[in-house]
Amino acid sequence: MKLEMLAQEARDCPACRLASSRTQVVFHDGVPGAALLIVGEGPGADEDRTGRPFVGRAGVLLDRILAAVELGRQDVYITNIVKCRPPGNHTPEQDEIAACQRWLRPQLELLRPKVILTLGNTPTRHLLDTRQGITSLRGRWHRYRHPPERTSGSSWEAWLMPMFHPAYLLRNDSRAPGGPKSLTWRDIREVKAVLDGRLDPARERRAQGAP
Numbered sequence: 001m002k003l004e005m006l007a008q009e010a011r012d013c014p015a016c017r018l019a020s021s022r023t024q025v026v027f028h029d030g031v032p033g034a035a036l037l038i039v040g041e042g043p044g045a046d047e048d049r050t051g052r053p054f055v056g057r058a059g060v061l062l063d064r065i066l067a068a069v070e071l072g073r074q075d076v077y078i079t080n081i082v083k084c085r086p087p088g089n090h091t092p093e094q095d096e097i098a099a100c101q102r103w104l105r106p107q108l109e110l111l112r113p114k115v116i117l118t119l120g121n122t123p124t125r126h127l128l129d130t131r132q133g134i135t136s137l138r139g140r141w142h143r144y145r146h147p148p149e150r151t152s153g154s155s156w157e158a159w160l161m162p163m164f165h166p167a168y169l170l171r172n173d174s175r176a177p178g179g180p181k182s183l184t185w186r187d188i189r190e191v192k193a194v195l196d197g198r199l200d201p202a203r204e205r206r207a208q209g210a211p
């Protein structure tokens with residue numbers, strides 16, 4: 001209910017330049033209360049037209065990736081770092097990302113997911129506050145702390161897995177072992193194992209030498 005109210009509030013958001021070129025704000029899909037939150041970069045043309053995130057070719061591939069581990073939209077909550085389409089599908093600028101935090105932060109606060117799956121560089125870098133790229137960050141478990149600045153007494157943590165963006169996989173279609181697609185299928189299996197309680201991310205991190 002609160003997420004729907006937030007989505008309604010965002011409908012006329014004028015807070016950054018992306019407001020002037022969008023058809024509509026693309027706020028979310030899936031179910032509030034899901035243990036898995038998926039965060040992409042921003043809406044594309046199909047999403048801008050329909051108002052739903054991940055409905056174009058990349059969205060179809062995302063659905064296939066989720067289906068490979070028996071997950072569907074009814075099991076996840078999906079949103080983007082920016083809620084309005086960047087013209088020409090440009091990577092969101094820092095000021096656009098900063099402005100749209102007014103929506104992502106309360107979304108995170110209301111959702112408090114067990115696992116966050118970030119797709120591609122933009123959401124991964126933003127949520128982990130790093131300049132490292134997806135190639136070096138994917139396939140490993142990271143801790144996400146909210147709020148990042150820890151000024152609140154009610155902070156919480158989730159496990160974060162970065163994964164290649166489906167649009168990148170469409171451009172790099174090889175199924176060769178060790179290629180982006182096979183790595184992605186490996187990553188989503190890990191995510192499912194953590195959701196099911198069959199894998200402990202803290203133990204995985206220690207095995208990889210992380211604190």
Ligand code: SF4
Nearest residue numbers: 013016019084099100
């Ligand atoms: S991208 Fe976010 S901050 Fe910018 S206008 Fe859209 S909803 Fe508002």
